[in-house]
Amino acid sequence: MAEELVLYSNPMSRGRIARWMLEEAGVPYSVEWLTFEGSIKAPDYLAVNPMGKVPAIRHGETIVTEAAAICAYMADAFPEAGLAPPTNRRGDYYRWLFFAAGPLETAVSLKAFGMEVPQERQRALGCGSYGTALDTLSFAVTRHPYIAGDTFTAADVYVGSHISWGLQFGSLEDRPEFRSYWDRLKDRPAHIKATTLDDEEMHRQLQAAKG
Structure with a gap:
């Protein structure tokens, strides 16, 4: 059984880099959306990233923060996607x-x-x-x-x-x-799909903020 892959993100952040990378890898994942004024500083998320910043991913028991590190990790974790040179x-x-x-x-x-x-x-x-x-x-x-x-x-x-x-x-x-x-x-x-998904969530959040 494949290990669960979770992206922690906000659509107005560097989380867009990680989303694009996950789409390039072509593997199933879920997203936990965080808010800058709330859940991103909550104890549950600080246990994932003490910096209180996004993006982060959790792949099974492995946690990776920093967008560049996530890109490198995903390429190595899913070599079948061909996203890293020999x-x-x-x-x-x-x-x-x-x-x-x-x-x-x-x-x-x-x-x-x-x-x-x-x-x-x-x-x-x-x-x-x-x-x-x-x-x-x-x-x-x-x-x-x-x-x-x-x-x-x-x-x-x-x-x-x-x-x-x-x-x-x-x-x-x-x-x-x-x-x-x-x-x-x-x-x-993969870039078009990732951008579309993040734009949809961004618009949803902006509409929710307007009440």
Whole structure:
């Protein structure tokens, strides 16, 4: 009997990354929706993620938090989906997955909050500068059709989500190479289905909030 797979999420969060990844894996799962002002800080959920943030997944007795980790875990837990390269070809896969989770997100967040690191202090940060992080991302998305080579992987779910949001909300420079990369991902059936499901739940929650 297959182990139960549960996604803890909110449709207005990074939980959308995990939902897309679960749909790419093509395995059954259920969703527990959490509210930012209530259940996400409740003791039951803090036992799952003490940070009180989403997404998280529970797969049998295994709990995984952090969207990049969920992508990597799902690819390994369900190898039949073909979402990770062979072990001896995972250099770019790990490199860009965790570049996006670390330096890229840090640089973009600092920029969004108007925090500029003095040039002489940039080497103390893993992200360097916003410009350096974006130039590195440009390099990453122009080397191959997908982030880790010629085949779509879990790393594309994560990197692609960051690029999609960055272009949508203006936190990334609108570079042609970012558009071209995202155009190769956005019409994947799993992405369309995941987006539709999360949009439906988002609208339901917004209507409920209006009473």
